[in-house]
Amino acid sequence: MFLRNTGKDRRALEKKQVRRMTPQRKTILAVLRQDNAHPSADEIYDLVRKRLPSVSLGTIYRNLELLSGSGEIQKLAIGGTIKRYDWNPKKHYHIRCLRCGRVDDAPIAPLKQLENELYGATIYTIIGHTLEFEGLCPACSKQAEPV
Amino acid sequence: MFLRNTGKDRRALEKKQVRRMTPQRKTILAVLRQDNAHPSADEIYDLVRKRLPSVSLGTIYRNLELLSGSGEIQKLAIGGTIKRYDWNPKKHYHIRCLRCGRVDDAPIAPLKQLENELYGATIYTIIGHTLEFEGLCPACSKQAEPV
């Protein structure tokens, strides 16, 4: 949970706690918890705006940062570019569609002993790992096959 | 000539081949192949400019895209934000320092049977997976421990 000292990472180091459950915060949590699609900040913004039309994107980002920092939700860096958010803070894996970008949970239990294989073989102090499967979702599988 | 899609996906679909080995292309390959640090496009840009001062950043990106598309190098989306490039096109895993962002190869063989565990359990057509370890590099380990 410690990252390097660019702006965003500096904030993570501070381990700032969520103090108050503001309406904005509450709504962000609510829309995230009824969404299994691992939405991006922008998608969450759209969903929250339906309930709180005057909410600002900065508030979305700030609160997603606070909530993931305090362990209530999880921030995912899947596939490279954009960040996605997961209401489920527990460690689990994901599978991503290479065609449309859809992300689902991968139905496989965390591999706890995986890091043991590196002990002694790497100069790093190992803290964790992320595992991501890639494939085609049902809709894109159909399109991809020329039938 | 252009299917409607996001830029990067469109380009991936085209599977455009590298036709000529231009000096720019050759230099990009050369600097990448003598660098085990998995440099970013910007770092490669700096390295190439030492040999070809007038090269442009767009050329770096375009050629890294072409070279990874044709399988000569590998494009990595490690840790989320920026992309890094690997002279080694063979499948292997990486470990990233959470503090300074350093990336090294992880000394562990690819888990070939991992995807089998998902067959029948997911609605996706599985194509592959990426596994990334997180930890602290030696330098950052020392700093992190209060001694």
Place this chain on the structure above:
DNA sequence: CCTGCTATTAGTAATTATTACTGTTTTTAT
């Protein structure tokens, strides 16, 4: 050797996701 055709280039503009800043409002603590 010329002519035309693409691939490629440098340089620049645009885009996207995210982070930072600013002035105001809201909540908490005294």
Place this chain on the structure above:
DNA sequence: ATAAAAACAGTAATAATTACTAATAGCAGG
């Protein structure tokens, strides 16, 4: 009740990447 802290909306700035444009370079066929 009042001062301090936290959070907010709105906007500006940044970083990485992608797209565009006009010029150049190298090959293919006559």
